[in-house]
Amino acid sequence: MAQSPRIRFDPAAGIPAVRQIVDSLRVLLVEGQLVPGATLPSVRRVAMELGVHFNTVADAYRQLAAEGWLELKHGRGAVVVPRIVPAVRDGARHGDLRNRLRGLVAQLRAEGIPAASIADELRAMAKVVKRS
């Protein structure tokens, strides 16, 4: 039997719980591990497994709904919906992308991760992104 996708929360990471949950779920959505029509587990169950407050998970679901990934239905929970990827027209977004990646790399280097490991990981990720 195929294993269900998992999300991760690290209380020691220094990153707010909502952001960690949103980021983990977004990875599953972008990678297609959660496809349109899939129902997410209840807020209560996810909150209990991750050891966070109900509202934290509810906020994460709301944030992903605002991004167009989920539809929140009362009594039915959160359902993954087809999402139209917004088109990027201007070059400003590319500048933003570069800044965000630079920020992430800087953060990882500040945490002590060797530059060579980051570069290797980025190269491997680039191949995956090109294929998708």
Add this chain to the structure above:
Amino acid sequence: MRLVLCTIYVFMGALLFELPNMTRRELLFAVPVPPGFRESRAGRHSIRMFRLVIVAVVAAAAGALLLFPTRLLNATAGAMPIAILLAAGIGFRWQNRALAAAAVQVTRPREAEITVAPEYLPWFAWLGAGPLVILAAAGTWLYLHWDRIPARFPVHFDAAGQANRWAERTIKGVYGPLFFGAELCGWVLIMALAGWFGSRRSRSRSVMLGGMIAVEYLLGLVFGLISVQALLGIPVWAIALAPMAILIPLVIVLTNKMSEPWEPMDPTPNECWKGDVLYYNPNDAALFVEKRDVLGYTLNFANPRSWLLLLALALVIASAPFIMA
């Protein structure tokens, strides 16, 4: 009867003597300690000190019970278990404070499965109905042999084993212990199910469910025996010692299971443990979390449902005078 009481005290002492081993290896007197700390000089010293307290108080209690005159027996028999538990509590707290400097914060990422697959109870959960069936069977048997029940029968005994309170052959007198036992068993079953559905998925959760069901059997057995005692005249010492038949294997099995290094400790924040015993974390949605003092699970007192469960227990206890003679 003195020997029966002495056996119970020694059994209590043996359980408390083993208390430091009734937790995960990463915990000692409810303090999360570094790997290998238990085997260190400080760890061994701490365990030794606690055990000295237990041995001293149990020896004193047993000595008092055997040597005190009969007129003091009732008072001694009642006071000694309280003294043993109190001394154990003080000894535990003493070592807990002594080890506070060695405490570490266990941090580990948690994972949640993104699935809506229903959560099934383990196969043995249906055994939870067993004690209620036992009590119902005892009730049916009493009903069928109603005429053989004495018009007045003993229901309470002093430390010497002499009856000092009686009940009459009425619905309340005969079935009261069964009703009360059923209430208690029902409450334990609700706790077991709430523990299963209100805690994080882990292998310890199954062990906890099994342990709670065993406790339910213990209650069912004791109240079943008390109720049929009116008809069968079961010796009081047999009723007093009966719980050990379940408690001893239960403690051995649970201690072995819980101390197995099968999964890491639940990384609950140290600051949310009040006195390292009570868990209060409003930011944790779990209703039950793994205990730190001994094996098993405890309530997250920041969860309002935990107070509902305690209120239910208070109601069960408060109902005793109304349903029992």
